Amino acid sequence: MLSGDQSVIELREVQKKYAPDIVPLENVNLTISKGEFVFLTGPSGAGKSTFLRMLYKAEEPTGGTIIIDGVDLSSLSKSQIPQLRRKVGVIFQDFKLLYHKSVFENVALSLEVLGFKKDQLANRVRQVVEGVGLSSKLHRKVVQLSGGEQQRVAIARAVVNRPPIILADEPTGNLDRKRTMEVVTLMEELNARGATIIFATHDETLFKNTHRRVLYIKDGKIEER
Amino acid sequence: MPLGIIFKRAFRDIRQNLVTHIMTTIVVALTCLVFIFFSIFSLNLQRIADRFGRELAIVVYLKKDIPQNKIPSLYQKITSMKEVEKVKFISSEEAFKRLENYFKDEKEVLEGVDPLFLPPSFEIQINRAVYNPSRVRAMAKELAQWPEVQKVQYGKEWVDRLESFSEAVRAAVIASAVLLLVTAAFVVSNTIKLTVYARQDEIEIMRLVGATNGFIQGPFLLASFIQGVTGSLVALIVGLFCYKYVYGIIGQTELIKSLDLQYLPPSYMAVIVLVSGFFCMIGTAMALRRFLKL
Numbered sequence: 001m002l003s004g005d006q007s008v009i010e011l012r013e014v015q016k017k018y019a020p021d022i023v024p025l026e027n028v029n030l031t032i033s034k035g036e037f038v039f040l041t042g043p044s045g046a047g048k049s050t051f052l053r054m055l056y057k058a059e060e061p062t063g064g065t066i067i068i069d070g071v072d073l074s075s076l077s078k079s080q081i082p083q084l085r086r087k088v089g090v091i092f093q094d095f096k097l098l099y100h101k102s103v104f105e106n107v108a109l110s111l112e113v114l115g116f117k118k119d120q121l122a123n124r125v126r127q128v129v130e131g132v133g134l135s136s137k138l139h140r141k142v143v144q145l146s147g148g149e150q151q152r153v154a155i156a157r158a159v160v161n162r163p164p165i166i167l168a169d170e171p172t173g174n175l176d177r178k179r180t181m182e183v184v185t186l187m188e189e190l191n192a193r194g195a196t197i198i199f200a201t202h203d204e205t206l207f208k209n210t211h212r213r214v215l216y217i218k219d220g221k222i223e224e225r
Numbered sequence: 226m227p228l229g230i231i232f233k234r235a236f237r238d239i240r241q242n243l244v245t246h247i248m249t250t251i252v253v254a255l256t257c258l259v260f261i262f263f264s265i266f267s268l269n270l271q272r273i274a275d276r277f278g279r280e281l282a283i284v285v286y287l288k289k290d291i292p293q294n295k296i297p298s299l300y301q302k303i304t305s306m307k308e309v310e311k312v313k314f315i316s317s318e319e320a321f322k323r324l325e326n327y328f329k330d331e332k333e334v335l336e337g338v339d340p341l342f343l344p345p346s347f348e349i350q351i352n353r354a355v356y357n358p359s360r361v362r363a364m365a366k367e368l369a370q371w372p373e374v375q376k377v378q379y380g381k382e383w384v385d386r387l388e389s390f391s392e393a394v395r396a397a398v399i400a401s402a403v404l405l406l407v408t409a410a411f412v413v414s415n416t417i418k419l420t421v422y423a424r425q426d427e428i429e430i431m432r433l434v435g436a437t438n439g440f441i442q443g444p445f446l447l448a449s450f451i452q453g454v455t456g457s458l459v460a461l462i463v464g465l466f467c468y469k470y471v472y473g474i475i476g477q478t479e480l481i482k483s484l485d486l487q488y489l490p491p492s493y494m495a496v497i498v499l500v501s502g503f504f505c506m507i508g509t510a511m512a513l514r515r516f517l518k519l
Contacts, residue, residue, distance in 0.1 A: 097430075113440050
């Protein structure tokens with residue numbers, strides 16, 4: 001078993017099958033500790049996204065147990081899924097933003113669902129948007145921003161409610177080198193503030209000289225490098 | 226989730242899709258209007274039937290040569306019938322006086338006429354609580370067979386016809402209500418579905434950031450309730466104007482005035498508004514359930 005201390009994510013014998021011959025994950029055992037920054041890599045189609053989607057219950061494993069912050073996901077009812085997703089901030093490769101809404105509205109959405117009051121919400125959004133370097137574009141429509149800026153909006157939205165776990169699914173896939181490094185730096189800052197991060201990427205240069213754990217996923221198996 | 230956020234999001238949705246929401250509200254209003262017209266017709270018909278039913282009297286004309294001493298026992302006999310509310314004896318003299326009153330200024334036509342030429346009679350008021358057309362018919366038949374009775378007269382047949390017509394109209398109102406409300410719910414749910422399609426991305430993102438089903442559904446349900454309520458209110462106002470307009474044209478005749486026609490009572494209007502809002506909400510809830518796979 002791949003493990004760390006004080007686990008916040010734990011997988012036991014997790015399996016995911018789409019058809020008898022399509023097995024993205026097979027008997028995976030893995031533990032990720034609180035405050036860890038883990039790279040998840042592997043070829044395209046190896047199952048990185050599937051792995052992450054199972055962690056926020058967008059997909060169900062075919063077998064095994066997934067425990068997030070002490071909660072067995074299989075025990076969660078449909079009505080309890082929102083509680084899990086408030087603990088897990090997700091950053092997508094395709095950003096998943098509302099392009100005809102402003103930066104403020106996009107980021108505020110995560111706090112609106114929590115029932116934040118107007119003033120409190122505005123303060124928190126401004127603070128986080130400033131943190132990703134977009135305060136001058138707070139009221140711009142997302143469609144008017146560059147790809148790198150859009151990705152930073154997506155990061156702001158994922159972290160504004162201060163989730164203890166952040167899952168980043170190829171967050172730099174559409175960005176140039178400079179923007180990519182900006183995103184990595186941002187993620188490192190979030191990690192330094194205590195968030196546990198799983199950063200999925202197939203870009204090996206991002207973790208070539210890293211001291212962090214790198215998990216390699218291929219043929220349904222996850223190995224540590 | 227605080228109600229304030231549901232309201233804010235619902236009104237923002239309405240503002241952003243104003244034309245669609247207005248069109249839907251118009252359809253709901255037209256649907257309710259048809260129902261309202263049926264209801265005005267049915268309720269007033271029922272009022273007329275009730276009124277005539279209440280005022281229904283059986284008149285038992287006695288033979289002219291009936292001995293005076295037989296009258297009290299006949300009175301007792303009629304009063305003891307349980308269908309009877311009140312009995313009044315009209316002597317030949319009193320009947321003649323009524324006739325004189327009826328002619329008023331033209332009393333001279335009765336000059337030389339024997340004041341006793343009209344037969345004495347009993348006017349029987351039917352007890353409304355036990356009113357039953359078949360029992361009244363049987364009672365009238367029985368009275369007609371008494372040897373002292375010359376003729377029994379009552380306007381039951383047309384009151385019965387009026388009542389059965391009014392029953393048929395009421396059944397039509399109920400059937401149309403169900404049909405029209407289902408239509409309204411269907412139209413509103415489809416509008417909401419269009420809004421949901423248009424906002425599919427937003428809904429998906431809301432789910433990913435931990436929105437509860439209530440947070441997602443609440444604004445849609447509120448918007449459809451507002452459509453149902455607004456549509457029915459518009460229909461009630463238009464219906465009132467139409468009623469007043471038509472009454473202004475036909476209401477001048479004595480006959481119509483005597484019928485004391487009325488618009489829908491406030492409680493009935495409140496029920497229409499609430500049921501319309503509720504049905505629109507139910508339709509939307511069902512559409513969302515299917516669409517959002519909640």
